[in-house]
Amino acid sequence: MALIQGIPGEFEPQPWGEAILRSRELLLLRIARRPPDHEVRLPGLATTPRHVVEDHTGKALTWRRDGDDLVVRLPAAGEPPVVRVALTGKLRIVPPDTVTANADGVWDLTPTGPKAHLVARRAADVGIRFVGMVEPDSRHTIRLAGRRYGVTGHELTRTTIGPFPVPERQVVPLAVPAGVRRVLVAPVGTVLASLHPGRDELTVVVTNFGRTPARGDVELPLPPGWSASEQAWTFDGLDPGRSTGWVTRLAGPAGPRELRARLDAGRRSASSPYVVQL
Template sequence: MRRLHGLVGLGAAVVLTLSTTATAVEAPPEKPRLRGVPGEIERSSDPRLAAWQRLQYGMFIHWGLYSELGGVWKGKPVTKGYSEQIQMWADITHSEYAEVAKRFSADKFDPSAICSLAKDAGMKYVVITSKHHDGFSMFDTKTTDYDVVDRTPYGKDPLKALSEECRSQGLKFGVYFSLVDWHQGHDFDPDNNNPIPKSMEPLIKRQLSELMSNYGPISEVWFDMSSPTAAQSRAFAGIVHDKQPGATVSSRVWNNAGDFRVMGDNEVPEAPLDGPWQTPASIYHETWGYRSWQKREDKPGKIRDLVTGLMSVRARGGNYLLNIGPRGDGSVVGFEADVLRGVGAWLDRHPRAVLGASATRFGGRPWGEVTVNGRDLFLHVTKWPKSGELRLPGLATDVRRVTAEGDRALDWRREGGDLVVELPAKPTDAVLPVLRAELKGPLRIVPDRTVTAGDGRWSLSPSDLHTGYGYADKGSYYSQKRTRVRETAYLATPRTASRVEVRVTGSAEPGARYRVRLGSRSYVVSGKDLMSGPVGPFHVPRNQVTPLTLTLANPSHPGQDLALNPNAISIRPTEN
């Protein structure tokens, strides 16, 4: 038995050099190449969630009374905290803060221009703050007069105008909704971790009902902060699902009642996550709402950072929600507009490399990331290798040709299972270079740490397993923790097919129900039975990679921890 890193010794490799005439040099095959596993990470099997995942990239908008202040109170910059929370950080009284509404004219708020900017940036949807922690409703609500229609010179419903313009320009529309509400009685809490008293529930439910009823189809409801009870979380999410069956709910409704998991601000997870997830990103990490004194510099560097963030999130299977903070008058800061258009220009130079593409099982590489779109494999080079070579191990699909920007053909050859790229002397795109390998068939790979056994027997240790991660929470932002939701091993039998059984030793939750899947067959067993006897029989085909996967059979939510710690897994032939 031996562990395979990539596909060494079982196939061929690819080297790319920039030249006028591209050639492909195929080494004589040493033995039949292993049939790899599908390399594309699938979207959710739930059509509603899959539709949300296909949106991929959207615009976040933080706009409210705090935008009128621009991070300044009584002539002095408020340097502590995010500027959209200036009421708390500057300890502004409710009566003083309410006075700000009297000068909120929003005379430059232009939904058409905002939607056009989103499309220029390559975005597919827009999410705007309907109510932030200050409790000031930026929509026409009947629950209070503390809203943009009743208290400001603007006197109109900006969400109505924006939602209609989104539909007109082919963008999906979503809303942010804070569960913290200082106007309705929450105290200032630097952690924004306030429980929700029962007295506030009717207002929250009525406002959610209004938002879900008056603005056409909603694609996403982005709840935020507070620490609701499990019953409250289910009730709030339930209103959304009842009135907008096509909408998705963010995990910040808490108590694992959401549809997709939200990462920390600007966070790119180290490893791909199982299930739908999103990274909220800001042009400036210091604030989300408009800040008049914010330093705005190094536009090319900012574009490069955001392109890298967008691409990295997409390569790991997440959605990317990038924020702008308009001024109080509704106008978009020119620097922010230029940055978004810079991101869009890069996307235009690399059509199909990010938008419409999918994450792959290659994971992050030392030189960058990999996405796939149909039979095109895209190599995003964030760190130009000093060696002049770029190596991608484990590619099990034949390559037709390889190109760089401008469809310039590159020489290539195969060595084992590696795609090796001889790079030009310098990056081929000033923002982020992308190479494209055209495949002869669907993407298949031999994952790192694939274990092969010619006699149909495998002995696996924890180091052979690929862990699938999720997140779970206990009702608040600070209780959110990463969880293990899957363990997968990849088995290869180059010689003969095998009929086998699986034995797992270690620890498991005795009463939990686990699904053991090997190839096309699966069994559901209790944790006690999993630890006490064999599971099977299974069939392992010859000359291909077959995944062995351990998950919970019926998790209460996608991020529920596996509560399984295998010390060893043995796969042996069986006569049963």
């Protein structure tokens, strides 16, 4: 069985050719370029294949699942065949931009388009925090996992939105409003520290995804040779849905390093790492 329950959709062009849906439960792999190892990989096929054969001869081909990828072994000689993949049900895919929550159940997304795709490790009610620039008086409808909320642009970027009941191991799409450059998603009850870099400075932000006010301490560990104008902060009375932050100036050797704030705000504390470039 597939590890993740996908969504209806189509496959993008592949390095070896294309995957075409011929009918509800039949997929054709048109091989334009034979891979050197004679194995064709189709990423993100969430529907289990019934059998895989050459289209013209009906000869069975060796295949296997690798996570949610289908890997088919092509004949070593001859023209690359058209491969017929019979499915056990309607085609469902795992889009290439799908992101699985981390061990804390948190997603920290930098959107590359108008939609993101999330997968939860376990079912949970989550909240969403959008970061970006939108018109304060604009109107937005945020939909996730069958639930929706209407918010203004002012609310969109200044408070968490939710809760949304995200199911376990199932792809759920999230529309990303224009102007949003970062999306934080966390289980309800989480107090989350996140890092937001600027030019020679870093903003350390704590967001309360819980239902009661939060308090705690934040520290920013740094790699050897790095320094900061401030590295420790305390907060108290952070209301549900709200964020607070501190700006610190960084100095150190040029190059990227992954940083993570150390947050102590109770048992639901979480911290999202971020790669910072000096």
